[in-house]
Amino acid sequence: MFDVHKIREDFPILKRTVNGKPLVYFDNAATSQTPQVVIDTIVDYYSNYNANIHRGVHTLSQEATDAYETARKKIQHHFNAKHTHEIILTSGTTHSINIVATGFTNFLSKGDEIIVSALEHHSNIVPWQMLCERTGAILKVIPMNEEGELLMNVYDQLLSDKTKLVFTNHISNALGTINAIEEIIEKAHKIGAAVLIDGAQSCPHIKPDVQALDVDFYVVSAHKLCGPTGVGMLYGKEEWLNKLPPYQGGGEMIDQVTFEKTTYAGLPHKFEAGTPNICGGIAFGAALDYMNTIGFDNIATYENELLEYGTKRLLEIEGLKIYGTSKNKTSVISFNLENIHPYDVGTIVDKLGIAVRTGHHCAQPIMDFYKIPGTIRASFSFYNTKEEIDVLVEAIIKAKMMLS
């Protein structure tokens, strides 16, 4: 039985006040809050078995290694990867993408093409531009329509035997659109291109099955799904990960080292140079356990309710426009008040204890498409309530009065 008030008890931060008002946290698309069980996992690690992993024979090191590798297995099961060694633990989505983008330097030549979507976060555009600079490959963009949906007919036209890699987010951070990645993957595979999906925004809402999707690479950040910052995942099919060269040199990723030659360790260690974020990895596993206990079906159902309610309530405000109106979207509402700068609104609602994101959400091309400086973005999580949405609506009305 999904009881939001009981769930809220799990998150100590939700009890705090901001500017004298109860906190209303609607910036979940930027980072999610951390439940007590994950905080306890972090405290337990540093209190009881903090040690370096994969090398010590002493008890603490063994315990830490076991916990870290158990977390990797949890992540594997959560995303339904075929092998545990297909899960590379990274510092987050950006790191994961860079491992792939850098590795692809070896596979591309001049004139090859990479396709990305128009809905990308900045951090997702830059690694491919850098890859293109290194290799002479060309970046192609799948455009979007007014609703914030990718134009799949243009995608069909962009695909050719020159296409080597297709990259898109599963869900847009700025607009909340859920992209048709099944179709994107299937069509790319038909012409022999690899596909990398950024799941940073999807993993808090849905449970992707990487085998069913048949995706080549899938990347995630733990801090978007109730885990800590600084840790994430790169999933890659075994054959791809074997082909990709190591990203960084260092400890852990080697097999034999002499001054003449080094042989690399096998998967997943080949991509995990240096001491990893051990505690972060373990806490990532704990966060997945927590979310699975609540259940992703329950989460999706409840968040859809919040999305519907929030959309309806916000649209009651005259002069409010929502950007990203796809029927297939997640609980993110990006909006503006007519003739009022999003930044002014953000400043006023912060005074009222509400955390929303304002600005271009690191997705400037999307803002350019709509010819706006940015938006106010309210992103709801399963621990938010309709009452909080009412508080937001009141605050927006107040801001509108002050600012117009």
Added chain:
Amino acid sequence: MTIQEIQEEIVDEFSMFDDWMQRYEYMIELGKSLPLIEEKYKTDDNIIKGCQSKVWVHAEMNEDKIDFTADSDAIITKGIIAILIRAFSGQHPKDIIEADTSFIDEIGLKEHLSPTRANGLVSMIKQLKMYAIAYQTQLN
């Protein structure tokens, strides 16, 4: 009036309000009296970096004193730059360079502004002082 005197006057005006909403409303009101920058100076070069909203500032030297004009696409930001310009406009570059800006804390602006905006405020002060330094160099 000296910069110090103008700042005291602004602090006095803000002390009449006891809650943040009134302060913000007054700040927005002050933004309306901002000497507006001419359209031709609203170039990317004149945008102050470090603000989420756009702020353009232009400076001109008239008889050893600097006149500032500005604009912003956000009205709270416009209020902030209006307050700064009210204190600094028509003043000698040397006085602007040496001016203390702790009055910002006294009117409760800094603590009431979000961290990124506070950075914007710092960038604005820095930019106005940079103009003063440039003109001071010319005078020397």
